[in-house]
Amino acid sequence: MHELFERRASTRALDPATPVTRDQLTDILDAARWAPTWGGAQPVRFAAGLRGDAEFDALASALRRGNAWARDAGALVLVCTEVRAEQRPDRYADVDAGLATSQLILQAVAFGLVAHPMAGFYPDLVRETFGIGDGYRPMVMVAIGAPAPEDAPTRTRMPLSDVMFELRSPGS
Numbered sequence: 714m715h716e717l718f719e720r721r722a723s724t725r726a727l728d729p730a731t732p733v734t735r736d737q738l739t740d741i742l743d744a745a746r747w748a749p750t751w752g753g754a755q756p757v758r759f760a761a762g763l764r765g766d767a768e769f770d771a772l773a774s775a776l777r778r779g780n781a782w783a784r785d786a787g788a789l790v791l792v793c794t795e796v797r798a799e800q801r802p803d804r805y806a807d808v809d810a811g812l813a814t815s816q817l818i819l820q821a822v823a824f825g826l827v828a829h830p831m832a833g834f835y836p837d838l839v840r841e842t843f844g845i846g847d848g849y850r851p852m853v854m855v856a857i858g859a860p861a862p863e864d865a866p867t868r869t870r871m872p873l874s875d876v877m878f879e880l881r882s883p884g885s
């Protein structure tokens with residue numbers, strides 16, 4: 714596995730004194746923008762803020778209480794995706810959002826930062842503050858920041874053998 718995947722972890726201890734730079738944020742958003750997209754549709758949209766600016770404050774104030782730790786982030790990015798009437802593109806718009814989020818996270822990790830996705834925010838609040846209409850669905854917010862020392866979290870995954878579908882044996 715590439716070391717980027719090994720280094721990525723959803724840790725919560727962020728160093729509020731170390732900023733994320735505007736250039737880093739631009740590169741992180743560019744990495745997300747260049748993710749695969751179904752049929753070239755490009756349904757994913759973003760809102761982003763750097764600590765200290767009005768966008769950051771608007772995103773931070775939409776966090777649920779359980780994600781108050783993310784106020785120590787240097788940047789917050791909201792990932793939204795388009796809602797479409799036709800079912801197939803709509804489903805793939807969600808896949809696109811996941812892929813964009815993953816690329817965004819890994820670019821941040823490549824900068825030595827932590828990037829932690831969160832579903833715990835109030836979508837209606839960000840809809841209001843950023844004017845996001847019914848045509849887009851806020852999907853996930855990502856806290857990006859410099860890692861602060863913390864006890865290494867215990868991270869586990871199901872073994873590969875448990876997540877694989879196998880061919881059915883003949884006759885079953």
Ligand SMILES: Cc1cc2nc3c(=O)[nH]c(=O)nc-3n(C[C@H](O)[C@H](O)[C@H](O)COP(=O)(O)O)c2cc1C
Binds near residue numbers: 723829832
């Ligand atoms: C869609 C999604 C929503 C998540 N929402 C939150 C959240 O609101 N708060 C939080 O602390 N972590 C959240 N996480 C992070 C997961 O808890 C974390 O990815 C999981 O525990 C596995 O740990 P790892 O990312 O370090 O491998 C979310 C992850 C995903 C993919």
